[in-house]
Amino acid sequence: MTLLNVEGLQVGYGKVEVLHGIGLTVGTGEIVALLGSNGAGKTTTLRTLSGLEPARGGKVMLDGQAITNLPAHKIAALGLAHVPERRRLFAPLTVEENLKLGGYLIRNQQAELKRRIDAMYVLFPRLLERRLQLAGTLSGGEQQMVAIARALILQPKLLVLDEPSMGLAPLVVRSIFAIIKRLRDQGMGILLVEQNARQTLKIADRAYVLENGGIMLEGDAATLAQDRRVQAAYLGGAAAA
Amino acid sequence: MSEFIQLVVAGLTTGSFYALVALGYTMVYGIVRLINFAHGDIFMVGAFIGWTVLTAVAASHMPWGIGLLLALILAMLLTGGIGVVIERFAYQPLLSAPPLSILITALGVSIALENGVLLIFGAGFNTYPHLIGSEGFMLGGAHITNIQVGIIVLSFLLMGGLYLFVHHTFIGTAMRALAVDRDAARLMGINVERVIQITFFLGSSLAAVAGVMEGLYYTEINFFMGFVVGLRAFTAAVLGGIGNIPGAMAGGLLIGLLEAFSAGYISSRWTDVIVFLVLIGTLVIKPTGLFGERVVERM
Ligand SMILES: Nc1ncnc2c1ncn2[C@@H]1O[C@H](COP(=O)(O)OP(=O)(O)OP(=O)(O)O)[C@@H](O)[C@H]1O
Numbered sequence: 405m406t407l408l409n410v411e412g413l414q415v416g417y418g419k420v421e422v423l424h425g426i427g428l429t430v431g432t433g434e435i436v437a438l439l440g441s442n443g444a445g446k447t448t449t450l451r452t453l454s455g456l457e458p459a460r461g462g463k464v465m466l467d468g469q470a471i472t473n474l475p476a477h478k479i480a481a482l483g484l485a486h487v488p489e490r491r492r493l494f495a496p497l498t499v500e501e502n503l504k505l506g507g508y509l510i511r512n513q514q515a516e517l518k519r520r521i522d523a524m525y526v527l528f529p530r531l532l533e534r535r536l537q538l539a540g541t542l543s544g545g546e547q548q549m550v551a552i553a554r555a556l557i558l559q560p561k562l563l564v565l566d567e568p569s570m571g572l573a574p575l576v577v578r579s580i581f582a583i584i585k586r587l588r589d590q591g592m593g594i595l596l597v598e599q600n601a602r603q604t605l606k607i608a609d610r611a612y613v614l615e616n617g618g619i620m621l622e623g624d625a626a627t628l629a630q631d632r633r634v635q636a637a638y639l640g641g642a643a644a645a
Numbered sequence: 646m647s648e649f650i651q652l653v654v655a656g657l658t659t660g661s662f663y664a665l666v667a668l669g670y671t672m673v674y675g676i677v678r679l680i681n682f683a684h685g686d687i688f689m690v691g692a693f694i695g696w697t698v699l700t701a702v703a704a705s706h707m708p709w710g711i712g713l714l715l716a717l718i719l720a721m722l723l724t725g726g727i728g729v730v731i732e733r734f735a736y737q738p739l740l741s742a743p744p745l746s747i748l749i750t751a752l753g754v755s756i757a758l759e760n761g762v763l764l765i766f767g768a769g770f771n772t773y774p775h776l777i778g779s780e781g782f783m784l785g786g787a788h789i790t791n792i793q794v795g796i797i798v799l800s801f802l803l804m805g806g807l808y809l810f811v812h813h814t815f816i817g818t819a820m821r822a823l824a825v826d827r828d829a830a831r832l833m834g835i836n837v838e839r840v841i842q843i844t845f846f847l848g849s850s851l852a853a854v855a856g857v858m859e860g861l862y863y864t865e866i867n868f869f870m871g872f873v874v875g876l877r878a879f880t881a882a883v884l885g886g887i888g889n890i891p892g893a894m895a896g897g898l899l900i901g902l903l904e905a906f907s908a909g910y911i912s913s914r915w916t917d918v919i920v921f922l923v924l925i926g927t928l929v930i931k932p933t934g935l936f937g938e939r940v941v942e943r944m
């Protein structure tokens with residue numbers, strides 16, 4: 405079932421248009437990768453979906469409802485969670501305060517919120533020991549766990565992640581990807597932006613390649629991994645097979 | 646020794662006004678990076694609302710304690726509301742405009758408030774009714790008035806309450822979050838505009854309490870009173886590290902003590918010069934203020 409449907413999305417900064425009308429879809433229980441080189445417009449795409457940048461044209465539907473240019477806090481309430489590039493934790497706040505803010509919209513259901521935060525400590529046991537530590541003092545991997553946990557508190561329908569593997573050791577990346585797969589298997593829709601195309605195409609179901617503000621290629625993740633253009637641009641040349 | 650105690654108590658009393666007003670500067674700066682130069686006039690408006698209520702109370706048969714409580718509550722609510730209206734119509738449309746536009750707007754708001762009060766209440770001094778006499782008690786040879794004690798106690802209660810609010814409620818946590826990263830706060834589902842309004846409400850209502858206190862303490866108010874207090878409170882906020890809540894509290898009390906001691910040992914004519922030197926000195930030597938260590942630890 406289609407969860408996210410983007411059509412003809414145009415976004416720009418000042419006089420410069422960055423996205424020239426892109427379309428993509430994400431279904432329930434599906435990992436969709438969005439690949440592209442630096443400056444292609446991946447972050448801009450995600451920020452527009454979650455309401456941080458205004459769309460100049462096109463439309464965004466979430467679960468059958470138009471969310472184009474709604475304020476970000478309303479989009480969050482409708483079930484789209486965004487784990488931003490570079491994590492963007494509230495560094496001077498504790499891990500627990502960060503998680504609580506993830507549940508800001510259910511702040512009046514205290515027992516339920518506590519239950520969901522505890523569930524995050526089960527998913528990421530390392531965070532339990534560090535719950536009163538300031539988020540800014542965590543290791544990169546731990547920070548990424550907080551960023552993901554914080555986004556999951558509202559039990560979103562669609563999770564969009566912007567380079568969750570950035571700056572992390574391979575082992576940590578693997579465990580984060582494992583969690584993303586598990587969320588997919590539970591029926592969540594996932595839109596994953598990554599530089600690391602090789603690993604991403606392994607866990608993704610489908611993928612889009614964004615270049616110069618337009619979708620250049622799209623298809624099955626396995627098929628794209630074999631595509632010569634993708635191999636040349638993102639998989640380190642023909643040697644990768 | 647008795648003079649010293651006298652000066653400390655006087656300093657803590659006026660320092661309480663400065664601290665309460667400084668909190669408004671610092672909270673607003675902390676979350677929207679805006680120096681609300683109209684904040685001193687918000688304090689002045691609070692003093693006039695309190696005056697209006699207390700004058701009515703004095704003419705009625707209401708017990709003065711209840712009347713005073715009513716004056717404080719109404720001044721807080723109405724002034725807080727005015728703060729929210731100012732934010733909504735003067736600042737919100739400009740939040741992503743260049744800082745200079747906002748600065749000019751703040752000066753415009755300041756002029757509008759002063760002239761509004763001038764039109765309604767006139768240019769003279771308005772005298773606060775003498776609800777509380779100047780009774781007091783002796784402490785180490787110094788005469789301490791009940792009103793001084795009342796002002797200091799109430800200010801500390803409000804400051805303690807604000808600290809608890811900011812650190813132990815969801816809205817307070819949202820305020821701290823949004824001071825750090827506004828976009829990330831939006832992604833959490835926080836209605837940022839609403840939280841900014843709440844911040845203006847709180848800052849304005851604390852200034853209103855200070856305004857009523859000032860009226861009770863000095864007994865006379867006029868439309869221009871916000872300028873000096875605003876400047877001193879702003880200095881207090883900068884001294885404590887602008888954006889830092891405990892810093893504003895400490896900075897306010899320090900400026901109050903500085904004022905009392907310079908008046909007691911030098912001359913009150915020098916107070917403004919000394920306060921101004923503190924402002925310039927802080928900005929030159931330690932722009933982050935006494936308590937502003939790292940920029941991220943704003944609130
Ligand atoms: N706030 C902004 N103001 C102006 N231009 C911007 C802004 N943010 C991004 N851009 C421009 O938009 C284009 C797309 O940027 P974007 O961050 O979306 O790329 P990206 O695909 O996420 O890149 P990366 O892989 O490096 O993260 C770039 O040319 C960038 O310079």
Ligand SMILES: [Mg+2]
Pocket residue numbers: 446447448489566
């Ligand atoms: Mg990016």
